Amino acid sequence: VDQFSKCCFMDCQLYEFHYINENKTWTEAQQYCREKHTDLVTVTNMTDMKRLINISAGKMKEAWIGLYDETHGNRTWYWSLPGVEFDESETNWKTGEPNDGVGSKVIYQNCVIVDKNLKWIDTDCQSSNHFLCYNDKVILIKEKKTWKDALTYCRDHHHDLVTITNMDDQKWIQEKVKNASTDYVWIGLHYAWTLHFWFWVSDEVVSYENWASCPKMDDCDMSGAMETRGRHKWLEKKDSETFNFICSKY
Structure with a gap:
C-alpha cells in the first residue's frame, strides 16, 4: 500500500x-x-x-x-x-x-x-x-497495421486510437512519433464518406486541426495519419496502407 x-x-x-x-x-x-x-x-x-x-x-x-x-x-x-x-x-x-x-x-x-x-x-x-x-496516457505501437486493424488492436490491448484535441496534445504526440519505424502513424481520425466529414473515433469534435493541406472530401475508406518526420502534419491515407500507430491507454 x-x-x-x-x-x-x-x-x-x-x-x-x-x-x-x-x-x-x-x-x-x-x-x-x-x-x-x-x-x-x-x-x-x-x-x-x-x-x-x-x-x-x-x-x-x-x-x-x-x-x-x-x-x-x-x-x-x-x-x-x-x-x-x-x-x-x-x-x-x-x-x-x-x-x-x-x-x-x-x-x-x-x-x-x-x-x-x-x-x-x-x-x-x-x-x-x-x-x-x-x-503517459499514450503509447506508440511499432507494428505495421491497416487503420482498422490498428483501431482493433488499440481497443483490445489499451483504450483507443489516439485523439488530438489541441496543440499541446499535438506536441506530445510529435515526441512519440519520432521513434516510429514508418513515415506516418495512424491516429484516431476517420472520414465518414456518406456524411462528408472527418471525426475522431472517441466521438470528440474535430475542433483542433493540423492538416498538411485540406483533406479530400470525396473518397471513401480514408483515415488520418501523422508525419513522423518534418512538421508532423496530418494527411489522409487509404485505410489499407500499413503504418505504426498511437494508442491511448485509458
Missing part, C-alpha cells in the same frame, strides 16, 4: 502530473516515478508550466523534475525520459540559475528542482526533496 499522499494537479487527455510529498534524492525520485508512474516530469512547453503555476500555488514545496546534467563543467542538460531533447528556448530558470551554488567553492549541482512558482533551480543531486512524476 502506498503510504505517501499524492496530489494529481494536472490531468489533461494525454498525460497527468503527480506531486509526491516524500523526500528523496534525484536518483531515488527517478526510480520511484519509473516504478509507479512513467518518469520524473518532462516540461516540454511553457503551457505546462503555466498550468502548474495556476494549480499548484501554495500546495507544494521545492520538488525534483526530470532535468539533469551528467558533466562536471560544460553544461549539457538532459531530460530523464529517453528520446526527449532538451530545448534551450523553452526553459524556466530562476534568475541567476543555473549557477552551481554561490561563493568561491564550486559545488556541482547537476539536478534541477522547481520552487513554488515553478522556477527551475539547479541543486545537489544528493539532497532530499519532494518530486514530480507523470503518467
Whole structure:
C-alpha cells in the first residue's frame, strides 16, 4: 500500500502530473516515478508550466523534475525520459540559475528542482526533496497495421486510437512519433464518406486541426495519419496502407 499522499494537479487527455510529498534524492525520485508512474516530469512547453503555476500555488514545496546534467563543467542538460531533447528556448530558470551554488567553492549541482512558482533551480543531486512524476496516457505501437486493424488492436490491448484535441496534445504526440519505424502513424481520425466529414473515433469534435493541406472530401475508406518526420502534419491515407500507430491507454 502506498503510504505517501499524492496530489494529481494536472490531468489533461494525454498525460497527468503527480506531486509526491516524500523526500528523496534525484536518483531515488527517478526510480520511484519509473516504478509507479512513467518518469520524473518532462516540461516540454511553457503551457505546462503555466498550468502548474495556476494549480499548484501554495500546495507544494521545492520538488525534483526530470532535468539533469551528467558533466562536471560544460553544461549539457538532459531530460530523464529517453528520446526527449532538451530545448534551450523553452526553459524556466530562476534568475541567476543555473549557477552551481554561490561563493568561491564550486559545488556541482547537476539536478534541477522547481520552487513554488515553478522556477527551475539547479541543486545537489544528493539532497532530499519532494518530486514530480507523470503518467503517459499514450503509447506508440511499432507494428505495421491497416487503420482498422490498428483501431482493433488499440481497443483490445489499451483504450483507443489516439485523439488530438489541441496543440499541446499535438506536441506530445510529435515526441512519440519520432521513434516510429514508418513515415506516418495512424491516429484516431476517420472520414465518414456518406456524411462528408472527418471525426475522431472517441466521438470528440474535430475542433483542433493540423492538416498538411485540406483533406479530400470525396473518397471513401480514408483515415488520418501523422508525419513522423518534418512538421508532423496530418494527411489522409487509404485505410489499407500499413503504418505504426498511437494508442491511448485509458
